[in-house]
Amino acid sequence: MQDLTLLLDDRGFAYGDGLFETVLVRDGRALLWEAHLARLAEGCARLGLPAPPRDRLDPLPAACAPGLQVLKLVVTRGSGGRGYRPPAEPTPRWGWSAAAFSPTPQRWFAGVEVRLCALRLGRQPRLAGLKHLARLENVLARQEWDDDIIAEGLMCDSEGYLVEATAMNLVWLHAGRLETPLLDQAGVAGTLLAALDAETPLQRVRVEPQRLQQAEAAWVCNSVQGVWPIRVLRDAEGAVLRRWDVASDDPLRGLAHPLLGYPVGPDA
Template sequence: MPGEGVPLDDRGLAYGDGLFETVLVRDGVPLLWEQHLARLARGGEALGIPLPARATLEALPARAGEGLAVLKLVLTRGSGGRGYLPPEAPTPRLRWQAAPFSPSLSRWRGVAIRHCHLSLAIQPRLAGLKHLNRLENVLARAEWSDPRIAEGLLCDAEGRLVEATCMNLFWWREGRWETPRLHRCGVAGTLREALLTRLDIREVDASPEVLASSEAVCLGNSVQGVWPLTRLEDAEGRPLARWSPGVRHRAFQAEAHGLLGYPRHAGDSTE
């Protein structure tokens, strides 16, 4: 399937009518695999796209080869239908590719990020899904080119914190970790899903101002791991808050990195 073309009438290509997963694979073994499959299943149910047989999906991680790799799965509704009207009985199209991967080790020690001008549209029917319609993320990421800025934070159209352009957001406040609720928009990351079952993390509605009063703030996803925040800027580059990575950051990072097979602390060896 890698190397196979996608026809121009594929609905994923034409309309973003599909789903994708990006999976960290170590020596042919996928990390957080059950969480990835569960999210793919939720997306398939929400969009009405039948999933491939589990055996077909299970065979793919081993094909990533030795070492650390990222396996990308793309599932579209396939071809057919008339305009936006989907076919009554779709024939989904699965494509995948695997590529060697190295995480951004320097960012495990801390990153500077900024707020984005762009606001995410509120659409509860798509909330949490990793669907192929990612133009909002593309436009948000195009807002900066400064290499010292690692990520951009996104709020929804009503001003609530949601996520970063490709990572979930967490902060320590009033004695516990919190993360934005994702029932209106945003992507429910698989690392986020796993951490919600392992740590006392409260899902909340919060405005951006909450970050400046938080003791620790982190970003995380299932490929890069956890990045502690050291500096937050507004959308114009003005500083809003600073942090020094401490015990809260390190404990959170250690829990997440244990799930991914990464060093539990930023200074540890990657071997």
């Protein structure tokens, strides 16, 4: 046990009263930087806290080490207020850290196994879409399995509608159209998802997992890992619900990976 006394006072720590971003940085250049800053700014506006000044954020990617790094950026409402009540004029705190990152090409090209999580996300439109610090539900969902063959867990909301994976968004092809769950009640509005949406129409739908089982193809994706085609879908007990063949020329990867500087095919 270590001592935490110095941290107790920050509202990000005390209540999850803050936001974060995890940004892929290659040789000092951030990928999808504008999308990350836009989500952070929207989050600050919706929580009612001043956004960190842009001129303090823009130099951060160049301050990361060379090669592939993940830059984590955190903003909190700082200290003060009385209990849950925020101070009228908060003095936000922010910080960042960077760590070397290696993606997993095998997951890009051979696909992954995923499972449905038993945990269902609470519906909270006031927080839906934001990458806020109160993510204990994601921790509990990720705690449901420790078999490394399972790459991700898919979560529904308390009404049983698909939302996302624990740390990635979910996209599938249904009747020739790309679909992804509505994120107006729960989940994080991924920056790669937003960038894909600008490239090709993604239909936002409120559906149960049966819809996914009927899909022609399915993927999980985010701005750090890229696109993983789903090869096997299991239920929360581990039984196989559906298998898909993984195409060698994956159209979603073809759109997404150039945005992240990742290869579109195994030969690249």
